Amino acid sequence: ASDGYKRQGPPWMVPYPRNPYFTGRESILATLYQQLWDSQTAAISQTQAISGLGGIGKTQTAVEYAYRYRDDYRYVFWVGADTELELTTSYVAIAQILNLPLKDAENQDDTVQSVRLWLGREADWLLVFDNADRPEILPPFLPPETNGHILVTSRAQDFQDLGIVQPIAMEMLTAEDAIAFLLHRTGRMAPAGADDMRPMQGIEPSPELQAATDLAAELGYLPLALEQAAAYIVTNRVPFAAYLTSYRKQRLKRLEKAKPKLGQYPDSIATTWALNLKEVQKTAPAAAALLNYCAFLHPDAIPFTLFTQGAAELGEPLATALADATDDPLDLYDLLNPLGSYSLVRVEPESQSLSLHRLVQEVIRAELGNEGCQDWVEPLFRAMATLLPEKCKDPEYQDWPTLAQLLNHVQELATHCQQRNIASTVAADVLHSMGTYLLVRGQYSLAEPLLQKVMELRRSLLGDKHEDIADSLDSLGQLEDYQGRYGEAEPLYQDALAMRKRLLGDEHPKVAASLNNLAFLYCSQGRYGEAEPLHQNALAMQRRLLGDEHPDVAASLNNLAMLYYSQGRYGEAEPLHQSALAMWRRLLGEEHPDVALSLNNLAALYRDQGRYGEAEPLYQEALAMWKRLLGEEHPDVAISLNNLAVLYRDQDRYEEAEPYLSEALRLWRQSLGEDHPNVGRVTENLGILYAAQRRTEEARSLYQQALAILEPKLGAEHPWTVKCRESLAKLDEAE
Template sequence: MTGDQATAVTGEHVEVDVEVVGDVHLQARPQVPTRPVQIQSRPPLLFGREAVVRELRGRLTTGWRTVAGESLVVEGPQVGEMSPAGGAGQIGVPRVVVVHGLGGVGKTSVALEYAHRYLPDYQLVWQFPAEEPAVLSAAFGRLAALLGLGEAAQGADPVDQVHAALAARTEPWLVIFDNAPDADVLRPFLPPAGPGHVLVTSRSGNWPREQGMELPVLEPGAAAALVLARAEQEDARAAVEVAGELGALPLALEQAGAFMAETGLAIADYLDLLHRQRAELLAQGQAWGYREQVTTTWQLAFENVERSHRPAIALLRLLACYAHEAVPYHLLLSQLERRSALELFRADQRRRQVYGRAPLSRVRLLRQARRRLAAVLTMQELPRDAVAVNAAIGALRRHSLIGQPVDGAVPVHRLVQAVTMDQLPVRQQRRWREVAAVLLEGLLPDDPARPESWPRYALLLPHIRTALRAFSPGMDKAARYLGASGNHRTARALFMEICEALTATFGQEHPSTLTARHELARWTGELGDAEAARGQYAALLPVRERVQGPEHPDTLAVRHELARWTGELGDPAAARDLFAALVPDRERVLGAAHPDTVAARRQLARWAREAGGLSAGDS
């Protein structure tokens, strides 16, 4: 107290001397035993994280290490074992585990579940908001006041006060630093000593390997169970599909379930709406424990990357155009070290012309040229050399916008991809998709039937299906690879898509459309449906003859396949007659030694022998 009637209070521990001025008396204030606990409420639903919580417990508690010596100075936070009860002359080294991962993956929920589950084991449990250093410092001040440290060391930094108090404790404690930006920002705040555990959650992936514990998305079964529980419905099949569309991201699943619970929308209807209005739907619903929706949870990360590292945000936009499986970014971008963006687009234009996929009208050619020039400028935003590429990958990893790179490939969550593209105007989306397609087409070997090229096609197939249009040369190559490598069913399905796309784009009688129809019939037959294959070739033949002429090599190829499948259907005599008419035409057009002519003679011998028209010796 101050003023004319001031009372001075001095003392130590609970023995307090009171000096009285006037009639004012202050009695000694007794100490109250405290067990400081400040954590958010326990998550009501936490599907599929039991193994994660067990692993977290094991990493925090397995093994103990003590460091002896009165003169020991512990420099900074360390990962290691600690003494459960310091003891004289010993300093416990806190064990640190950092749960990191994509925004919305449930890092805080896991940390809270751990804290509530093992609360009885700790004499102090404190959760710090670690996103802003200023806010974090203020939170240390509140804990220091609760521990009664303010009067004991007036003017001292509250962070130092709390560190000293934690180091002096003999009972285990747990402190949680929630949503830490990165290791450098957090380092001054981590307790350097004491018998405790330090649990950090962060979106940044740049932590020491010994500390880091990356949290994946949920397993499919747990993700579907979460949707059912939050939506309070029982359509398990639709829940599995919703979980798949949302990439099993807990934030998205919670948000979807909350929206369905609030509106009464059936899970199947939500799925349909998600297909049609994804961007709008991802902004609806409030997930428990999250302040943000899917559409905003990564917004700050996007802005930080775009402001501080433009090549990194360009790379993210490129990665968003491919499948969510691991994208071979190193392979894709390596082309930019050898050739300019303009050279890559010119090479792509030549490919289109070779495959007959370039537009024929001048108006469409001019429109395509203007669009491609804009895409060339967009491609130039990408990092080109290895140092720049690795720097861009590092910037994206710091915000957990991409997964862990392995062998030059990196996975990207499908919702990160979706939100990245949805933020762009439609024209910019088209440009990035054009860039992605050109880079991908440039990696595809020219002969997909050669086994040496199959590993490359297998690596790129998910991205071909995602990034290329059905009428692109690369899609045609991929379908041929599938057929040649034995996947006849998928080859036929893909050529059906290609035929439809080419018909819609170039017309029914365009040479590219007719070639695709030929391939569709081929893989239909190889799949075992000889009757359908023969019917498709029979329908194709008169169109080939009218459009390209009766002696065009492509027309002769249709006649060859029609004769072959006629024989496969059980009519060797008819097959023999068709090949007998084909062989002289091929000899005249292609020459007697041409491989196609030789193949026709072999087929003639085969079916003549089966029909009884030739002896084995004549064949």
């Protein structure tokens, strides 16, 4: 050769076989190829890095790239980059395979330099630095000129020492790819091609396919975890369902029963991150403490504010490390840096949050042990309380964004609270705040376990004579009330009222609130005579205690107006509705759920009086506002849909009315269940619409369904039941 070197054929130094079960990562491979081969970019782009958590498949993706595009390169070199010694050893091996003159130099630095110079002169080579978790040690090994391509795999996230500002961040497998991998790897589906490994759209999955789907989700779509599970399943020939059942009981202990067999993973899950975690603990104890706390939260979108505002509650070393973090936001970024350097967390500046993999959480909790875990959960409740409304009182509308951000994390803490028998009044307050938030958001199935846990905690800690017990009784009463379980709600409301009177006296805002709740329950049951004095007493008490301008006074005006409306006392109801609407607008602004409620109620009054032109814009405004503020699926949205549909029906606008009624029925069934009185009411309304269209048999069926709901729930004499029975009778008479 003209350069004096002896050729022995193009070197191929990839130490691993191609993984026949490699799945997914197509977009990463395509992006990597495009960026490395883009001739329009600077030479700096000829160096690229794949960054990600240990076990995410960086090495095997690099292996796949090398095999897939081997024909595009004359030389492919693989360099272990864990340490400077390993780098040097790999370069000596390259020198020997290239038969460079200094391949056996006594000073190995000379050999390294000879390889660097060779790389600077030659072209069309691929150089892979694998496991370069300390990118800062690579520059002395880089060629002076880059005429080939350099690919780095690393847990690190900062590659500025290599001139890379934006590495390719490797995420978990997609759900589809993770399932396909499990099926292919275990031989449960023919590997003819990616499309053949995926279940066909629209086909009900078999129990085994569903178990594989659930297992992939439980393992967080992490390739190493999937490989370990698959290795055990293949070795022991067990069904996915059996493995899934065992994993849900034993968690990490079950996963560690098998080591990875394929995919170039040197260690199992338990040991893959062990050295990283120990290094963080040794060099950055505050970062390690933060990571430990994260192990007991939901893995996604952990808000920065939990640590910046709650640092004092989390003890040392975080209290000192983040003492000034509310004033200097970079303090937290400094703290997170050691965790990011191993990809143990993912920082999300846009949402001011961080995330980590659920299996990292599993490993941390296993290291801490059951007794140690309790020490981390209780401070988290205290830190959480610093972000919630003052003293964790019942949340107002302005508190909703904060509560929505914390919902998943409070639910996770509630699970640990249950598992570890953690009992504290702060925990009860946090759970109460979130439970009452879920109530107003119409998420009753999520609210129920939280509110029941609060009652259990408060009774065990406070006894039966405490104001907080009355608050829990009241909240549980609302839970039953909103779901139409009036018989269960009434004694809870009555007990809350009696306890509040004993503890707080007859004149207190919470006593007025209890009167209102009990009165509204009676009104829902058609017990108007019992409801009216309670509503009037509540209104008078609130005016005395809170003044004439207060949101609770507006609520009482609205509730009394609704009572009069239900009795057909429109002249008394209208000024109360108008006063409530005006007050809510003054105090809460134009955009508030209570304003939408008031618009809806005033519109209902106008509709019943035949004032359709005045009712329609109010209904439409209420519907649009509720959708904006509460979301499309909230049960209150169904109120507007039902009412607007009835307005259209009354005007013979049947085609406009029917889809609104159908959607209201769907929403209420979804959120309230099949036997809620509201479901019965909207079913009857749909029957009235069909009757008006002479769809007699459909109407009769709906009336019968409505009666089957209303009569057991409300009784035979409730106005709604009576009206539905009369509608059915008229239909029969017409025949």
